Amino acid sequence: MTTVRITDVSKRYGRIDAVSGASFELGQGEMVALIGHNGAGKTTLMKLMLGLVHPTHGSIQVLGEDPAAGQFSARRRLGYLPENVSFDATLTGRETQRFYARLKQEPIAKAEQLLDVVGLGAAVDRRVGTYSKGMRQRLGLAQALIGRPQLLLLDEPTTGLDPELRQTFYEAIQRLAAEGTTVLLCSHALTELEERAGRVIIMNRGVKVADGSLDELRRLAQLPTGSGSKYPALLKARYPPGYPHPRHTGGSTATSSRSMRHRSKRSICCGA
Numbered sequence: 001m002t003t004v005r006i007t008d009v010s011k012r013y014g015r016i017d018a019v020s021g022a023s024f025e026l027g028q029g030e031m032v033a034l035i036g037h038n039g040a041g042k043t044t045l046m047k048l049m050l051g052l053v054h055p056t057h058g059s060i061q062v063l064g065e066d067p068a069a070g071q072f073s074a075r076r077r078l079g080y081l082p083e084n085v086s087f088d089a090t091l092t093g094r095e096t097q098r099f100y101a102r103l104k105q106e107p108i109a110k111a112e113q114l115l116d117v118v119g120l121g122a123a124v125d126r127r128v129g130t131y132s133k134g135m136r137q138r139l140g141l142a143q144a145l146i147g148r149p150q151l152l153l154l155d156e157p158t159t160g161l162d163p164e165l166r167q168t169f170y171e172a173i174q175r176l177a178a179e180g181t182t183v184l185l186c187s188h189a190l191t192e193l194e195e196r197a198g199r200v201i202i203m204n205r206g207v208k209v210a211d212g213s214l215d216e217l218r219r220l221a222q223l224p225t226g227s228g229s230k231y232p233a234l235l236k237a238r239y240p241p242g243y244p245h246p247r248h249t250g251g252s253t254a255t256s257s258r259s260m261r262h263r264s265k266r267s268i269c270c271g272a
């Protein structure tokens with residue numbers, strides 16, 4: 001079953017093409033990494049899926065609805081963790097979680113249990129203003145998990161988490177995906193996601209330049225398989241001088257195997 005369908009979507013801000021002709025689908029229970037450097041268009045894609053901004057061109061379906069439509073009822077079935085979480089510093093963790101549970105019209109007791117899941121159990125009655133960055137990030141995650149969302153959009157979710165909490169975080173996310181939640185994880189780097197996400201979408205300057213499983217991408221980039229340490233080279237690579245940027249070629253921006261192979265000879269890029 002398809003959770004998200006993005007068809008030839010572009011988003012322009014003035015003279016900036018934040019997203020150009022992107023097309024892809026996310027299936028139920030898929031865990032997908034959306035990778036790209038600063039300004040690649042990752043957050044814009046998430047905002048489009050949330051209906052916070054509207055496409056300049058193309059169409060989007062999320063859980064069978066158009067997020068740009070007035071009544072986007074599917075929003076209640078979405079969880080979103082923004083890159084920079086911001087909460088009322090005067091509320092406690094528990095009060096914050098209760099506030100979001102009421103907004104989503106979900107049971108308060110269940111929402112409070114999520115504070116334990118993200119390791120905030122001992123701090124629930126402390127004011128958020130006294131939380132460390134990592135604790136605020138975990139509170140953001142607990143908020144995103146309210147109501148067992150069918151689609152989780154997580155923008156740089158592990159920023160500020162120590163290795164142990166990252167491990168706990170990914171275990172919780174993987175459990176949700178196994179139960180049918182579609183998870184889109186946005187990051188600059190693939191390193192920590194590479195063994196976790198079943199599929200990787202790479203964006204570069206608003207253009208989708210790669211989409212596939214890690215093994216497929218490694219094969220197309222002619223990198224050794226089974227070695228996580230080599231893979232980041234694919235992400236760090238830039239277009240060599242004179243190599244046409246996909247946006248200027250007039251060709252399809254969707255990643256065909258042929259164009260992938262063509263690019264991979266020169267190395268796939270997602271550089272800004």
Ligand code: ATP
Pocket residue numbers: 013016017018019036037038039040041042043044045083188
């Ligand atoms: P980062 O990793 O730095 O968060 P990103 O991949 O999430 O980057 P976006 O935030 O989607 O990238 O931005 C894509 C492009 O669109 C950038 O050039 C950015 O400056 C531009 N942009 C995003 N939002 C706006 C806006 N509201 N007004 C004007 N330009 C914008």
